[in-house]
Amino acid sequence: MPSDSQPLASHQIADRIGFARLTKRAFDGENLFPLWQEMMDKVDAGTATAGEQLDLALLTQLFGHKQAGLSVQTETLAQHQLFRSPCASAQPRMRVLALAADIDMGGNTPIEFLLETSGIELLTLYVVDGVPLPDPLPPHDVAIVIASDSDECRSALAAIEARAETWPAPLLNAPKLIRHLDRDKLYRLIGDVDGLDIPATIPVSRDALVAVAEGRAALQDATDGVAFPVIVRPRGSHAGFGLARIESCATLAAYLAERDEPEYFVARYVDYASDDGLFRKYRIVVVDGKPYACHMAIADRWDIWYLNAGMAQSASKRLEEAAFFHTFDFGFARRHRTALDGMIERIGLDYFTIDCAQTPQGDLLVFEIDNTAVVHNMDSPEVYPYKPPQMTKIFGAFAAMLERHVAARRQSVA
Structure with a gap:
């Protein structure tokens, strides 16, 4: 008890x-x-x-x-x-x-x-x-x-x-x-943090996008100046649902022909491919103000998340992810310290996750920040031997955060 x-x-x-x-x-x-x-x-x-x-x-x-x-x-x-x-x-x-x-x-x-x-x-x-x-x-x-x-x-x-x-x-x-975490609010909160790139996310109605697709309106007019190529997704969607890169009115028309949602988010497309042509997407967990590496997905496609990256099938990708874990504090976290510290202060939550990448210019490219991403230890320890220690570290930090707040409350009422 x-x-x-x-x-x-x-x-x-x-x-x-x-x-x-x-x-x-x-x-x-x-x-x-x-x-x-x-x-x-x-x-x-x-x-x-x-x-x-x-x-x-x-x-x-x-x-x-x-x-x-x-x-x-x-x-x-x-x-x-x-x-x-x-x-x-x-x-x-x-x-x-x-x-x-x-x-x-x-x-x-x-x-x-x-x-x-x-x-x-x-x-x-x-x-x-x-x-x-x-x-x-x-x-x-x-x-x-x-x-x-x-x-x-x-x-x-x-x-x-x-x-x-x-x-x-x-x-x-x-x-x-x-309440600050929704895509169209987030970039206003953290968009001017040094060392960070987060494209403005613009809510656009289906009718407005249809007008663009049919040539009756310019995309820039519907999106406060955002031009092709753009990323489009249904408003409120997550985990890549309905996510597409749109490069022209024709591809926008084809996209809308397969969807019926009334509202969408539109953002400029950022090419974040590394020198080897591969895309790398990171999940960072922030617990009590400190960032921790959660996973790193590597693929030859921009619309990447861990389950479509083929990590289990590639020993070289897993080796790179393991190195990301082991060097995070003095590598990635130090390299992006200004951006991470600025974000963490602005967000202010006790626990949240950051899905991000690095731009060719060296900035931290933020895709999404939320409090509901899955952080788990379900992966096979035989295939991913480096993951259980890292997940245990995150879970321990979470428990320690809870204990710290409880102890502080007890002291305040003592």
């Missing part, structure tokens, strides 16, 4: 398998259909717990049925909002309350990965429309907002912010700071 926390008997808590364990099993290729069917049978019989229903919602999304999974999740959260994840210790030294929103599986920080082996108890409270925050809140030592800066999370962030001043424990990743 966390030393400063009261028993949770007065709060209804649903235990669940959880995001980390289910995602790991899917990542390892396990056939999870029998588990899904077992949970469905319980739902049909009316015997499923709220935790089982939330796990069912996640499994359904992992199977690729996003809307069906979200429907199950929303129905579950209308009746129950507080869940407990598996803990590595029977007597946890601390209790964390994560504040989540009713959004798809990529819309909240996957905090279970960060705490899975820590011996810290994790409760997740979903903040949903029409259901006020509990008063009193479930006993906890420290809280952290894990909802993202997305349209679906707006009301949850507002509800948390309304209680922030009187929160009974340290509250990390304040909602007012998370």
